[in-house]
Each structure stands twice: as C-alpha cells, then as structure tokens.
Amino acid sequence: MNPASAPHALLMHMFHSALAAVDPLAVLARHLPEPPKGRTIVIGAGKAAARMAQAVEQHWEGEINGLVVTRYGHGAPTRQIEVIEAGHPVPDQASTTAAQRMLALVRGLNEDDLVLCLMSGGGSALLSLPAPGITLDDKRELTRRLLASGAPIGEINCVRRHLSAIKGARLALACHPARVITLVVSDVPGDDPAVVASGPTIPDGSCAADALALLAKYGIAVPPAVRAVLDDATLAAPALDDVRLRGNRAVVIASAQQALDAAAEAARTAGYTPLILSGCMEGEAREVAIVHAGIARQVAGYGQPLAAPCVILSGGETTVTVRGQGRGGRNAEFLLALAVALKGMAGVHAIACDTDGIDGSENNAGALLAPDSLARAALAGVDAAALLRDNDGYGFFDALGDLVVTGPTRTNVNDFRAILVEAPAHR
Template sequence: MNHTSPQRALLLQLFHSALAAVDPLAVLAPHLPPPPKGRTIVIGAGKAAARMAQAVEQHWQGEIAGLVATRYGHGAPTRHIEVIEAGHPVPDDASTTAAQRMLALVRGLGEDDLVLCLMSGGGSALLSLPAPGITLDEKRELTRRLLASGARIGEINCVRRHLSAIKGGRLALACHPARVVTLVVSDVPGDDPAVVASGPTIPDGSRAADALAVLGKYGIAVSPAVRAVLEDAALAAPAIDDARLRGNRSVVIASAQHALDAAASAARAAGYTPLILSGSIEGEAREVAIVHAGIARQVACHGQPVAAPCVILSGGETTVTVRGGGRGGRNAEFLLALAIALKGMAGVHAIACDTDGIDGTEDNAGALLDPQSLARAALAGVDAGARLLDNDGYSFFAALGDLVVTGPTRTNVNDFRAILVEAPAD
C-alpha cells in the first residue's frame, strides 16, 4: 500500500475517531453516582478497567479505594485504586488472586456503602475463581478448547459464568447489603450488561443446563467434576429477581454503536456517505467478509443501498474456527478473506481492527487493505489462499507492511470495520 495515500489516512482517521468516542476518560464522568453516606469501594475487571479507574479518580468527590484487574500491558497509573494485571484470554494465577482479593474487599460492607463496579470486555478471564471442586487448570483448558471451537463469545461466557464462584451476579451477593452501581464498556453484541465479563455483579437469567448445552454443541467433553458443578443446584447463580440485588443498577457508558457513530461523523465530514450495517455482527470472520464484499460490490456497481463515495461501517465480534497453524487474529482473517472475495476490485480500501489494540493474541490491532494488496502479495511470493487456509492473516499483512499497530488502547468495544468505496472515475 502507498503508506501516504489519502485513503489510508482516512481509514486510520475513522478508526481513531471511533477509539476517541469510547475512551473511558472522555465518557465515564457523567455516569458517576452521587457519593454515599458511607464508604465507596471501586472494583472491576476488563481491558478498559485501569483506564476507567483513572477516570473515576479524576472526577470522584470524596474518599475512594479499591481494586481492578486488567490484561497484562493494559494497566494505567492510579493513586487510590490498585490495578492488578492478569492473564487473557486464558486465565492464570493472577486472575484467581484478583478474584479472591475482590471478594474479600467487599465483604462486610453496610447498607450506607457504595460499590462502584467498572466492567469491560476481557473481565471473564481476568477475574477467574473456579467453583468449588474445579481446578483453574480444568477451567483454563475448557476456555482454550472453546476459543478454538468457533463458539461465540456469549456461549463461551455462559460456560465460564456457571463454572465460577464470582460471576453471574455472585460478586454482587458478596457486596450485599451495600448498593452496587456497575458502569460498563460493552464488547458484546446487543450490549447486555449481564453478558459483559460474564456479569460478576449482574445475573443474566441463564441456567447451568445452558452451559452444558454449549459444551455439547461444540463436542467438548467434560470431566465428572465439571458436570457435578453444573448439576448442583446449590452452586447455581442468583436469579434476576433475587431480593438481595434490588436497588443495584447498571449502565452501558460506551459501546460499538458509539464508536460507529463517531466514525460515521468523521466520514461525512470527509465527503463520504456513511453506511452503518450493524454494531453487533457475529459469525465466522471469513464468511462475514464475503457478505461485506458483496455489499461493497453492490455499492460500486449499482449505487445501492447508497452511492459511492461511501464508507461501509460495522462492528461486533466475529469468530475464527482454528484449523491451521498460522498467526491469526479475527480482524486479519476478515481482511484476508475480504481481499480474496474482492479480487483486487478498483476503488475499494478497508481497515479492520480490534478496538482494544490487540487482534487475538498478536501485537497488532488489525490491518489495512487496498486494491493492490493481492497483486503486491503475489509479487512477494505470498499466497493469499494458502495463508487463509492456515489462519495466517497476520503474516500476510505483515509481509505487505500493512499491519495497524496501536498498542493497548485501554478501551474495548470489539471489532471495528470500515470499507471505503470510491466513486467511479469519469
């Protein structure tokens, strides 16, 4: 790609406009509750947790203390709220330590106290305390297998929730009788606060039987210990109408829709008609790419549903069923499949990035695509089809110098995709 092209600059501008719109430092303050009569304890987990803690400290009136857990490398300096870094997407011992300490911190609070909970995507792994009878290694292995199976994030979190001693509203029970206010940066399609980070302070109404159904759907065998937990009614998560949770509330302060709206405004200012498809698209990354390619082709060839020049925008969370041994990331996989589907179509440029700055487990947020990407790859001896079969989108775009590297952004509203369709030349 011409690294100084106006198309590349615009796509990067759209991505950074999206990130700015969901930065906790910019959006959290208006949602803070009034200080309570008693103490204020801050807890939380997720890739945005440290940044959210920073925002609370900047704006809170009165004394405050607490603990949040975030992914390694996603920390931020705080004065009163301790930040613990832990494993993601697979939990580690630090994840368990964070959960144990958080539970201990909120026990013994009174009805005049407030617990301010800061939740964002990634919290499921970062706050991990297996249910009695299950080891962390067992839960970790189940997580690995679910991640590789193509299961949707909601399905994965359903299993995590029902094998946990802290998720599914269990952390809120530990806070009782203190009031709990949960502020959420949503990374899930539909923006249900109970689903983000598997809802430690918000029950979602699912049952252990639903977790068993997910495991069965993807052919994942479970040990007798795991099955015993899922069949033990005494270990079930609290119901949505549990009286001990009355008075608690939650609010989504940032979501994919906020990011897409900001990108749409930036596109419009640059002279491009924005077309927002959805902020909650799910499915296999390569299949989602084929659909996006079809829409771009319809715009370019027929001016439908909007005329070029336009920018097609979408968010959500795609999945990748891992069959190869390459270096992947769902956004790189999406773009590689998009390139193959478009076949070098003139006038179409694209970006796909994870808003947390990390595409899967790699060091990039995503990548950029232009009409010459396939031709440049062929000249470099890089076979796009073979790389896609090997789930090796990262290596494909690395060879072209078209990775987008931001480092941790300390927010997380999941995937961001923008496809720029230029007007046909006269």
C-alpha cells in the same frame, strides 16, 4: 507515494475517531452516581478497567479505594485504586488472586456503602475464580476449547459463568447489603451488561443446564469434576429476582454504536457517505467478509444501497474456527477473506481492527487492505488463499507491511470495520 496512502489515512482517522468516542476518560464522568453516606469501594475487571479507574479518580468527590484487574500491558497509573494485571484470553494464577482479593475487599459492607463496579470486555478471563470442586487448569482447558470452537462470546461466557465462584452476580452477593452500581464498557453484540465479563455483578437468568448444552453443541468433552459442579444446585448462580440484588443497577457507558457513529461523522466530514450496517454483527469472520464484499460490489456496480464515494461500517464480534496453524485474530482473518473475495477490485480500501488494540493474541490491532494488496503479495511470493486456509491473516499483512499497531487502547467495544468505496472518478 503509495497511492493507497490517502484512503488509508482516512481509514486510520476514522478508527481513531471511533476510539476517542469510547475512551472512558471521555464518557465515564457523566454516569457517576452521587457519593453515598458510607464508604465507596471501586472494583472492576477488563481491558478498559485501568482507564476507567483513572476516570473515576479524576471526577469522584470524596474518598475512594479499591482494586481493578486488567490484561498484562493494559495498566495505567492511579493513586487510590490499585491496578493489577493478569492473563487474557486464558486466565492465569494472577486472575484467581485478583478475584480472591476483590471478594475479600467487598465483604463486611453495610447499607450505607456503595460499590462502584467498572466492567469491560476481557473481564471473564481476568477475574477467574473456579467454583469449588474444579481447578484453574480445568477452566483454562475449557476456555481454550471454546475459543477454538468458533462459539460466540455470549455462549462462551455462559459456560464461564456457571463454573465460577465470582461471576453470574456472585460478586454482587458478596457486596450485599451495600448498593452496587456497575458501569459497563460493552464489547458484546447487543450490549447486554450481564454478558460483559460474564456478569460478576449482574444476573442473566441462564442455568447450569444451558452451559452443559453449549458444551455438547460444540463437541467439548465435560470432565467429571466440571459435570459435578454443573449438576450441584447449591452452586447455582442467583436468580434474576434475588432480593439481595434489589437496588443495584447497571449502565452501559460505551458501545460499538458510539464508536461507529463517530467514525460515520469523520467520513461525512471527509466527503464520504457513511452506511452503518450494524454494531452487533456475529458469525465466522471469513463469512462476514464475503457479505461485506458483496455489498461493496453492489455499491461500486449499481450505486446501491448508496452511491460512492462512501464508507461501509460495521462492528460486533466475529469468530474464527481454528483449523490451521497460522497467526492472526479475527480482524486479520476478516480482511484476508475480504481480499480474496474482492480479487483486487479497484477503488476499494478497508480497515478491520479490534478496539482494544490487540487482535486475538498478536501485537497488532488489525490491518489495512488496498486494491493492490493481492498483487503485492503475489510479487512477494505470498499465497493469500493458502494463508487463509491456515488462519494466517497476520502473516499476510505482516508481509505487506500493512498491520495496524496501536498498542493497548485501554478501551474495548470490540471489532471495528470500515470499507471505503471511492467514486469512479477517483479510481
């Protein structure tokens, strides 16, 4: 038997406990508002949108209809709310069609009507309607450059918001005078609902000048058509105090913290002391890995900030500045950098996965790391440092057979990381 099998089984159990805690079917019902006097229209976008729609259908009292959009392969069967699929992380024509249909669906409502908006991570790409004057290809190219630049999701979404005809609360304006209640599965550090999916129903207070400053910060050239949109005051997103948005509200129903709390309880039950570092970590994946490795060493060597056996937990969203040609998302990159930093340290096992089930654009959620991962890789002729330079975390863990493949989870609270440090007697 693989000596890592027991620790890895615990790490997988913790991951699945985290997912169960943020499953829309488990958490959405208690946040539903009272049915209105008039119609109820359900709209939404994101990797959790189909599952959220299922939860609404299971628990809503009264008639509903609507439309949500999710990533290809992340759909789920529904009866009253239509689910369509579109491109992610780069939008496609289906993303634009979804946005156009959603705007048409909510027009002409009145004060007695309710729009129930279901938002989750991924919605920025999935609900993409370029502002007048720019094309979908313009937005696609800027999205690709921002994703490769290492910019955090909040900054990427700021740019998207100001180049959109539907984000930055513009969708909420189309719903006016109906009341809009937005239920949010948060995938962003800090859980600001205006940042999730670039806030189609929620203003955030930023302006077009902020978007231009961010593009300059990352050295991304601004095409003339894009600059014209950002310079046009008539295309500006609504302000925080726009009277047409009064009475609307947003509620975060699932977050990284909930997932980490559930994983911590699973660790506690198994006899390991949990330490939650943060649910909103950001930064380069490989740099975050070096910090985590240092904490693991301190635990193993000095029993600080807690003694082994323990589990170090964190969430949030790291970034990867792409310099190589390899495959792999930020979780595989984190784990490969962690492996290189730990250098086969005894008694330390780890998991890093994206809670949506897809790490970047690959077919895995993430991967598992064991103390012997580097040694097994060397025997197979796999150079960990070289693959890290090439941003090929997927290739490293694929060669070891240690990828975690869950398929779409239909939720999304971003990264999940757990480092298990065994007590000396267990090693």
